[in-house]
Amino acid sequence: MDLTDIKSIIIASASEQADTDEIPRRLEDQGVSFDFSSDFNEKVIERIFKEKFTVIRESDFGKNLSKVFYRIALTGVAAIVLLLLSIFLTEGSISFNSFLGMGSIYDESVFYLLTGI
Amino acid sequence: MKESYRLADENELIKASLEGNASAFEEIVSRYRRLVARTVKGMLGDSVYAEDIGQEVFIKLYYSLPEFRGEAKLSTYIQRIAVNLTLNEIKRRKRFFSMFSQKGNDEIYEYEIPDHGGPEKEEAKELVNKALMSIDPKFRIVVVMRMLQGYSTKETAEILNLPLGTVLSRLSRAQEQLRKILKAL
Numbered sequence: 001m002d003l004t005d006i007k008s009i010i011i012a013s014a015s016e017q018a019d020t021d022e023i024p025r026r027l028e029d030q031g032v033s034f035d036f037s038s039d040f041n042e043k044v045i046e047r048i049f050k051e052k053f054t055v056i057r058e059s060d061f062g063k064n065l066s067k068v069f070y071r072i073a074l075t076g077v078a079a080i081v082l083l084l085l086s087i088f089l090t091e092g093s094i095s096f097n098s099f100l101g102m103g104s105i106y107d108e109s110v111f112y113l114l115t116g117i
Numbered sequence: 118m119k120e121s122y123r124l125a126d127e128n129e130l131i132k133a134s135l136e137g138n139a140s141a142f143e144e145i146v147s148r149y150r151r152l153v154a155r156t157v158k159g160m161l162g163d164s165v166y167a168e169d170i171g172q173e174v175f176i177k178l179y180y181s182l183p184e185f186r187g188e189a190k191l192s193t194y195i196q197r198i199a200v201n202l203t204l205n206e207i208k209r210r211k212r213f214f215s216m217f218s219q220k221g222n223d224e225i226y227e228y229e230i231p232d233h234g235g236p237e238k239e240e241a242k243e244l245v246n247k248a249l250m251s252i253d254p255k256f257r258i259v260v261v262m263r264m265l266q267g268y269s270t271k272e273t274a275e276i277l278n279l280p281l282g283t284v285l286s287r288l289s290r291a292q293e294q295l296r297k298i299l300k301a302l
Contacts, residue, residue, distance in 0.1 A: 006241050007299045010248050013264030014292035016285060024155075024267040030241040034154040034163070034265065036171050041146045044175045045139050 006030060127191050135182055146175050149195050152266070156199040159261035161206065162250055163242075170206050174199045196266070196276050200258065207254045244302065251298045256291035259284055 006027075013023045027033075084094055091098035102110070111117075122130055122144040133141030153174050154167075161167040177198050185194055245264075249257050262273040274284045 003240060003244055006244055007248075007302075010245060010264065010299060011292060011295050014260050014288050014295055016270060016288060018263060020263050020267045020269055023264055027241075027245065027264065031239065032242045032245045032265075033151075034158040035151050036154050036168055040150055040168070040171065041143050044146050044172050045143050047172060048142070048176055048179050049139055 006032075128187075131182060131185065131187075131191070134179065142175075142179060145178075145191075149192060150175075152192060153195060153199045155265040156196065156261060157203050159249055159265045160203040160254065160257060162246055166206070170202055171199075173202055177202065193276060197278075200276060204254065204258065244299075247302060248295055248298055252291055252294045256287050256294060259287045260291045260295070263288070 009023060009026055012018050013020075087098050088094050091101075091103040093103065095103065097103045097105075122133065122141045125133075125141070125144065130141045130145050134145060150171070153171050157170050157174065158164075158167045161170065174195065178195055181198070185191070189197075249260065252260065258277060259273060262268045262276060263270075268276065270281060270284050270288070273279075274281045277284065279287075
């Protein structure tokens with residue numbers, strides 16, 4: 001069978017009346033066959049089962065991360081409350097000046113400290 | 118020791134695969150890899166991308182097996198996945214390449230003529246590849262279903278989820294395009 005015959009088969013395959021059982025067989029006889037590489041099956045299986053383990057590991061990591069986050073967040077909130085309490089006890093209020101440690105310093109003293117006049 | 122599923126029927130393979138049995142699913146891959154290759158390689162050319170899409174088809178099949186109700190044949194179900202993923206890949210590549218060039222998607226694909234068979238057999242395959250790659254993907258898919266898979270127009274319409282009339286008109290347009298292209302080759 002030469003290339004002209006192959007061309008005829010290709011054109012005929014797009015015809016409504018084409019014998020669709022016969023065409024693939026005739027083409028295959030002429031070497032027109034399609035397949036994947038020899039290690040295709042192994043690659044597919046490896047990807048599926050490797051991905052499965054990755055998903056499990058990822059979900060474990062996610063769970064652990066959220067646990068750690070809650071612990072850190074709780075510790076942080078506790079530390080802030082203690083800080084505010086200690087500021088209130090030492091300075092008598094929790095104003096902005098108290099935060100900066102300047103609750104009991106007069107404006108004149110600050111001016112003197114900064115300019116020396 | 119690996120359990121052999123070579124003689125197992127389709128339902129048995131599906132059931133074992135759903136239970137996470139790799140050997141059973143590997144048997145499904147072995148049985149349908151050529152069916153998928155014909156669609157994917159017929160649409161994308163004999164390229165490395167086709168191999169990747171082929172793998173994606175079976176990965177998608179594995180994860181969608183719980184939804185497989187057995188209303189259609191497993192081969193039809195796999196074929197639909199292959200068609201969808203291949204058409205999506207063509208669209209994705211078309212979008213990607215249109216950002217960099219004004220050329221159509223026909224220039225996207227690389228041909229890799231496999232090193233098997235005599236020179237005449239290689240020529241025949243190259244001719245089929247060139248003819249398919251030269252026609253519009255929406256016509257190409259219809260020709261692939263008929264020429265490489267051997268489906269009837271009715272089956273093609275069912276797999277592609279198209280009305281029969283659309284399949285017939287696309288076949289006619291494809292035939293017109295193929296005539297012109299093959300005359301020049």
